Amino acid sequence: MKGDAHIYSRLTAPNTSRLEVMLTSILGGPTLTYSSGLSAFHALLTYLNPKVVAIGKGYHGCHGVLEIYKKLTNCTLVDLSDEKSWDEAGLGKGDVVHLETPVNPTGQAFNVEEYAKRAHQRGAILTIDVTFAPPPLLEPFKWGADFVMHSGTKYFGGHSDMLCGVVAVKAGREKDYWGMFHERVFLGSVMGSLEGWLGVRSLRTLELRVTRQSENAEALVKFIDDAMRGELKGEDGEVAKKVVNKIVHASLQKDDMDWLKKQMPNGFGPVFSIWTKTDVAAKRLPSKLKLFHHATSLGGAESLIEWRSMSDAGVEGTLLRLSIGVENVEDLKHDLISGFKALVDEGSV
Numbered sequence: 001m002k003g004d005a006h007i008y009s010r011l012t013a014p015n016t017s018r019l020e021v022m023l024t025s026i027l028g029g030p031t032l033t034y035s036s037g038l039s040a041f042h043a044l045l046t047y048l049n050p051k052v053v054a055i056g057k058g059y060h061g062c063h064g065v066l067e068i069y070k071k072l073t074n075c076t077l078v079d080l081s082d083e084k085s086w087d088e089a090g091l092g093k094g095d096v097v098h099l100e101t102p103v104n105p106t107g108q109a110f111n112v113e114e115y116a117k118r119a120h121q122r123g124a125i126l127t128i129d130v131t132f133a134p135p136p137l138l139e140p141f142k143w144g145a146d147f148v149m150h151s152g153t154k155y156f157g158g159h160s161d162m163l164c165g166v167v168a169v170k171a172g173r174e175k176d177y178w179g180m181f182h183e184r185v186f187l188g189s190v191m192g193s194l195e196g197w198l199g200v201r202s203l204r205t206l207e208l209r210v211t212r213q214s215e216n217a218e219a220l221v222k223f224i225d226d227a228m229r230g231e232l233k234g235e236d237g238e239v240a241k242k243v244v245n246k247i248v249h250a251s252l253q254k255d256d257m258d259w260l261k262k263q264m265p266n267g268f269g270p271v272f273s274i275w276t277k278t279d280v281a282a283k284r285l286p287s288k289l290k291l292f293h294h295a296t297s298l299g300g301a302e303s304l305i306e307w308r309s310m311s312d313a314g315v316e317g318t319l320l321r322l323s324i325g326v327e328n329v330e331d332l333k334h335d336l337i338s339g340f341k342a343l344v345d346e347g348s349v
């Protein structure tokens, strides 16, 4: 790799360069790392310099980055789901369609191939945030993405102890890789060397962790969904049904399975969301659990639950986001049922 003489750490450094070599192989395109997921998104916008950006609901932090970008460039932001607004804003060559899938916080998946077509039809670029579907769950380049970003803080890190952002560039776009490499020197948003070392450690278990976490999530989602549909007899099913009002996860998108099974053949992701019957139940459930920690991060080896209103003002008070870890799934199920029971007993639902 050019620049492997390690002249100064804002250009390259041994640990982060090694991490990038590993990620390049895993992601299937030349990869750069950044100090955080949001700094990676900022670097991507700065490099592409679009006049119009289409973006959906998704992670609120990316909207914060876009607000800054808009302040500096006066760009137009349009709604990803409203193609008429793309045309009205003149979204075209050099502009950006930014897709997040599965989406934070709910875990709902979107069809990458379809958005790639819509973007490319207009000469625009498809950038994609696949933090919730790390390898081996989804290969975005295969479905038409031009630039892939991850908050490496989540699954690449995997141990809740580092910040990291990742941008991978489609093979054949090496010019863009070097363009972003050059700009990163002046943005200065490189990872620290210790974080790079932690990242190299983490990638050794990436496939093990992600596969297990996704399997665990799917099993828990099935359990809760079965309970809600009255298909789970006995007290466990009864309490789950009493507490949970709605559940969202890609594994439940039955009408989308034609494309979704192909897009995510190895699992539907380790994050899902539930909506409880009452606000107070959502607020109190985290404190009833013993294995799930109440915290806003996700992607670590341990399961987390978050009453989402605490960090995102734009969501319902009944929403809880669950990031499933590598624990034994029966233990996790037992923990959730105990929490549901406690809520029923105290009259929170």
Ligand SMILES: *Cc1c(COP(=O)(O)O)cnc(C)c1O
Pocket (backbone or CB within 6 Å): 036, 037, 038, 039, 059, 061, 062, 100, 104, 129, 131, 132, 150, 151, 152, 153, 154, 163, 164, 165
């Ligand atoms: C966490 C997250 C980010 C931001 O990443 P940081 O590393 O916290 O800056 C971006 N997108 C998604 C989907 C995320 O979950």
